[in-house]
Amino acid sequence: MSSEESAPVAAAPEVAGSSKPRTPKVKAPQVPKVNKMAPKAKKEATMVEGAAKIGIEYKKDADFPKWYQQVVTRSEMLEYYDVSGCYILRPWAYKIWQEIQLWFDLEIQELGVENSYFPMFVPAKNLEKEKDHVEGFAAEVAWVTKAGSSDLEEPLAVRPTSETVMYPYYAKWIRSHRDLPLRLNQWCNVVRWEFKNPQPFLRTREFLWQEGHTAFATKAEADKEVYQILDLYRQVYEDLLAVPVIKGIKSEKEKFAGGLYTTTVEGYIPTTGRGIQAATSHCLGQNFAKMFGISFEDPQGPLPNGEARPPMHAWQNSWGLTTRSLGVMVMVHGDDKGLVLPPRVASVQVIVIPCGINAKTTEEDRAAIDERVADMLKQFKKAGIRAKVDNRDTYSVGYKFNHWELRGVPLRLEVGPKDVKANQALAARRDNGEKVTVQHATIVQDVRELLDTVQSDMFKRAKEVRDANVIYVEDWKDFVPALDNKQFCMIPWCEEVACEEEIKEKSARTGIATAEVQDDKAPSMGAKSLCIPLDQPQDKPIVAGETKCVSCGKDAKRWALFGRSY
Numbered sequence: 001m002s003s004e005e006s007a008p009v010a011a012a013p014e015v016a017g018s019s020k021p022r023t024p025k026v027k028a029p030q031v032p033k034v035n036k037m038a039p040k041a042k043k044e045a046t047m048v049e050g051a052a053k054i055g056i057e058y059k060k061d062a063d064f065p066k067w068y069q070q071v072v073t074r075s076e077m078l079e080y081y082d083v084s085g086c087y088i089l090r091p092w093a094y095k096i097w098q099e100i101q102l103w104f105d106l107e108i109q110e111l112g113v114e115n116s117y118f119p120m121f122v123p124a125k126n127l128e129k130e131k132d133h134v135e136g137f138a139a140e141v142a143w144v145t146k147a148g149s150s151d152l153e154e155p156l157a158v159r160p161t162s163e164t165v166m167y168p169y170y171a172k173w174i175r176s177h178r179d180l181p182l183r184l185n186q187w188c189n190v191v192r193w194e195f196k197n198p199q200p201f202l203r204t205r206e207f208l209w210q211e212g213h214t215a216f217a218t219k220a221e222a223d224k225e226v227y228q229i230l231d232l233y234r235q236v237y238e239d240l241l242a243v244p245v246i247k248g249i250k251s252e253k254e255k256f257a258g259g260l261y262t263t264t265v266e267g268y269i270p271t272t273g274r275g276i277q278a279a280t281s282h283c284l285g286q287n288f289a290k291m292f293g294i295s296f297e298d299p300q301g302p303l304p305n306g307e308a309r310p311p312m313h314a315w316q317n318s319w320g321l322t323t324r325s326l327g328v329m330v331m332v333h334g335d336d337k338g339l340v341l342p343p344r345v346a347s348v349q350v351i352v353i354p355c356g357i358n359a360k361t362t363e364e365d366r367a368a369i370d371e372r373v374a375d376m377l378k379q380f381k382k383a384g385i386r387a388k389v390d391n392r393d394t395y396s397v398g399y400k401f402n403h404w405e406l407r408g409v410p411l412r413l414e415v416g417p418k419d420v421k422a423n424q425a426l427a428a429r430r431d432n433g434e435k436v437t438v439q440h441a442t443i444v445q446d447v448r449e450l451l452d453t454v455q456s457d458m459f460k461r462a463k464e465v466r467d468a469n470v471i472y473v474e475d476w477k478d479f480v481p482a483l484d485n486k487q488f489c490m491i492p493w494c495e496e497v498a499c500e501e502e503i504k505e506k507s508a509r510t511g512i513a514t515a516e517v518q519d520d521k522a523p524s525m526g527a528k529s530l531c532i533p534l535d536q537p538q539d540k541p542i543v544a545g546e547t548k549c550v551s552c553g554k555d556a557k558r559w560a561l562f563g564r565s566y
Helices: 064-074 091-110 131-135 163-173 219-240 287-292 324-333 363-383 397-406 417-421 440-468 476-484 497-508
Strands: 078-080 087-089 121-123 142-147 150-158 182-191 206-216 246-249 261-269 274-285 315-322 350-354 387-389 411-415 424-429 435-439 470-472 488-493 528-533 558-563
Touching: 064 078, 064 324, 087 091, 091 182, 091 206, 091 219, 091 324, 163 182, 163 206, 163 287, 206 219, 219 246, 219 261, 219 274, 219 315, 219 324, 261 324, 261 528, 274 287, 274 324, 274 558, 287 315, 315 324, 324 440, 350 363, 350 397, 363 387, 363 411, 363 417, 363 440, 397 411, 411 417, 411 440, 417 424, 424 440, 435 440, 440 470, 476 488, 476 497, 488 528, 497 528
Parallel strands: 350 387, 350 411, 470 488
Antiparallel strands: 078 087, 121 150, 142 150, 182 206, 206 315, 246 261, 246 528, 261 274, 274 315, 411 424, 424 435, 488 558, 528 558
């Protein structure tokens, strides 16, 4: 990345006291005049005309990586850190994560899950207990080998995930069926020292997440929880972040290493046409229980001859949601002006901006606007609406509009002298730019309805785009062209690992034209199975012995979703 993209961008203070001496206003960026006779520079195809450093210089559809980097930094969601692949989550982003935490934490507690915390260091001997599981993380494990100038007796891994941290203690705590179920969750960070090209939120060496680890006496109990959690993840994306996802089961090749089966919610990024694994809920079966000795006495008691029954192994699940969700939200909803935040997770849902004030405005009108704005904020606070006033008198109204549009605030309220006299305000939506007049007498109700409408419309638009780009492919000749057209392919599939590997190889040969030049995987990336959707198409049933796999021609088992992926 360029030094400009990685360097912090100076931001004006959030609020300036109105009692300070008035100084010349900073005007909103003006679109420069263009010499029509001069040859256009090549970068003009991707740069937004007239953009200054308060805004976004790159168009989303033309240079997606640079657009994304500028949106997440200039909106003050995050800042680049001195360690590659690690980022500072600033309050504007962390508040969104807190809203997700608050909602999800209450939901899992209703299910009987309890929060806990386990250490971040993993003894090497613990990792070696489950080779199949660790193999998937081996290249990404960060190790601590020294304390000061002394070598540690045993190297310690920084947790890439916590199965091998937690399960030795599950074995200690579970002795009887009465100790089950054991359902723990922790909110923590993990480190995966990936050497791929890092991307803020999406592919980072340290990230925040929740990881649930549960143990049950029976498979039926474990299965039930897997799908309960999966639907909670769907709700996080669809109901909070306004991002449509597809629930499904991972293929044998893509499932969690060492687990029995993996369920997933898969997102779609329209600008690149690529899928993204949004969250996963795994049934681990009894594999880890056998490795770590998580067993309990058979509740049926001794055999008729008095001999003790062999101990039973617990059925286990694990499930996780990460700060990757913030990046998915940005990519799906953002536009050339910056962030577009869903109201339910926005740090500021409503920004109130006094307007129409100039040198001729009387002190009485100024005082009336201040009084009206203060009353609005009081009402919003009482109603639980997160609102803020921008009364900085050193910045023009246009500058303030740009400032908050960049940050994606869902609703802007403009209040001027005429609005006060008419007992109204002008509301502008960030998602589509529409403006509507709201009455002061019903300001809370009107604003709440507008926020609900914005939330609903954002999801509907994203879902319509996603649905239009899920293509049913029943002939291989149509598969790669659909991928190159930035679409998902739903295909009849045999579900064999060899076939999936062949599909990835065949679909990578032609390459793909993409603006994502910073991602070394993108130009030649082949398709992989994203999931086998839980909701199979009712109007296109798989007929045993008749419906054939699109790739290998063997009998198809189910419809599967394939695509290029992050």
